[in-house]
Amino acid sequence: MNKYCIFLSLTFLFSGYAPSQKASDIMENPFAIMAYYVAERDYRPEQLPLEKLTHIIFSFTNVIDGEMKFKNKKSAEKLKLLVAQKKKHPHLKVMIACGGWGADGFSDMAHTAENRTRFVNSAMAFIEAHQLDGLDIDWEYPGIPAAGTKHRKEDKQNFTLLMKALREEMNKLDRPQTLTFAAAGWKRYYDNIEITEVMKYVDYINVMTYDQIGANSPYTGHHTALGLIKEEDIAKYPYGAFMESRKEAMAKRGYRWEPRSVEKIVAFCLEAGVKREQIVIGGAFYGRAWKGVHPDKNGLYQRNGGSYIGWSAYHQIREKYEGKNGFQRHWDPVAKAPFLFNATDSIFISYDDTASVGLKTKYALDQKLGGIMFWELSNDTKEENSLLDAIYEAAQP
Numbered sequence: 001m002n003k004y005c006i007f008l009s010l011t012f013l014f015s016g017y018a019p020s021q022k023a024s025d026i027m028e029n030p031f032a033i034m035a036y037y038v039a040e041r042d043y044r045p046e047q048l049p050l051e052k053l054t055h056i057i058f059s060f061t062n063v064i065d066g067e068m069k070f071k072n073k074k075s076a077e078k079l080k081l082l083v084a085q086k087k088k089h090p091h092l093k094v095m096i097a098c099g100g101w102g103a104d105g106f107s108d109m110a111h112t113a114e115n116r117t118r119f120v121n122s123a124m125a126f127i128e129a130h131q132l133d134g135l136d137i138d139w140e141y142p143g144i145p146a147a148g149t150k151h152r153k154e155d156k157q158n159f160t161l162l163m164k165a166l167r168e169e170m171n172k173l174d175r176p177q178t179l180t181f182a183a184a185g186w187k188r189y190y191d192n193i194e195i196t197e198v199m200k201y202v203d204y205i206n207v208m209t210y211d212q213i214g215a216n217s218p219y220t221g222h223h224t225a226l227g228l229i230k231e232e233d234i235a236k237y238p239y240g241a242f243m244e245s246r247k248e249a250m251a252k253r254g255y256r257w258e259p260r261s262v263e264k265i266v267a268f269c270l271e272a273g274v275k276r277e278q279i280v281i282g283g284a285f286y287g288r289a290w291k292g293v294h295p296d297k298n299g300l301y302q303r304n305g306g307s308y309i310g311w312s313a314y315h316q317i318r319e320k321y322e323g324k325n326g327f328q329r330h331w332d333p334v335a336k337a338p339f340l341f342n343a344t345d346s347i348f349i350s351y352d353d354t355a356s357v358g359l360k361t362k363y364a365l366d367q368k369l370g371g372i373m374f375w376e377l378s379n380d381t382k383e384e385n386s387l388l389d390a391i392y393e394a395a396q397p
Contacts, residue, residue: 032371063105287351
């Protein structure tokens with residue numbers, strides 16, 4: 001057994017799975033450390049820290065003319081070079097992601113049996129052509145418009161039918177296949193999928209517990225908090241007062257706001273019937289930043305003057321901001337999350353650091369969850385004590 005593998009001693013009942021499922025016996029899988037990965041400009045897959053991963057998810061393909069394809073043909077050669085690394089790392093599962101933020105085509109593709117069959121057949125051909133170990137569906141989001149993507153109310157049932165069709169065809173392939181999907185870290189998303197049905201056909205739900213507050217928010221906050229944040233925890237802050245003032249208007253639109261975090265959405269998924277060993281939580285290898293931030297409470301939950309940089313990769317945060325150039329690191333014990341604040345320039349940064357991703361990993365282990373994933377590997381620092389190093393070390397027995 002590889003030293004990074006931490007086996008979960010869990011009773012796993014197959015009765016909840018489709019009778020034909022053979023793809024991945026979760027009980028025999030190690031604690032998952034999954035990296036989404038976008039190939040860097042200076043692409044050197046042989047230098048990636050693949051020994052510290054169980055899965056790497058090459059991102060992205062798209063739904064193009066109803067089929068799963070790369071937009072850029074050069075991506076196929078890059079994927080081939082990544083798959084070739086399995087010769088040195090035979091434990092590694094190389095997967096492909098389809099979709100991503102603003103990726104359209106899912107609603108139409110999943111709308112009819114004929115369309116689903118066309119897509120599934122193309123996905124199987126893609127997996128076979130590249131000798132892959134699995135597929136991640138990143139439909140953002142069934143039944144909800146996001147970045148102008150098409151949606152319809154039937155997406156709820158059609159998403160289940162799509163995942164079922166994928167599972168059935170993946171089971172026919174020669175190699176065991178892992179099927180996952182990227183899910184939102186907020187409750188409204190789950191109103192638009194049949195969660196207990198979908199989980200019959202997939203190995204893991206990859207919960208995107210990041211971007212829990214957007215760059216366009218008029219108030220600062222944690223975008224990737226671990227700890228359970230209650231409304232009373234932020235009631236004393238300007239952000240809490242602002243959200244309280246909007247409750248009635250939001251209720252009229254069918255929404256109920258509440259602070260978001262890993263602990264909150266995991267509890268929600270468990271209550272909804274998702275098995276612990278199928279839940280994979282998310283880490284953010286990037287930060288969100290705001291400018292013009294009021295200095296009270298070191299900028300936390302304060303009014304801001306707009307997005308500062310939108311998002312910044314962790315290697316940039318390490319190089320330019322973390323304990324440098326007037327930025328001081330602070331820790332929120334409730335959110336179990338760090339943040340940076342520059343009082344002189346009034347800039348606030350929410351992000352994951354080595355301490356917070358280590359805590360997330362320990363939390364996933366303590367809760368006997370399926371693992372931890374993150375977006376995305378090329379954002380990490382190449383220096384010592386990287387985010388992946390912290391995850392890997394925290395996962396050791």
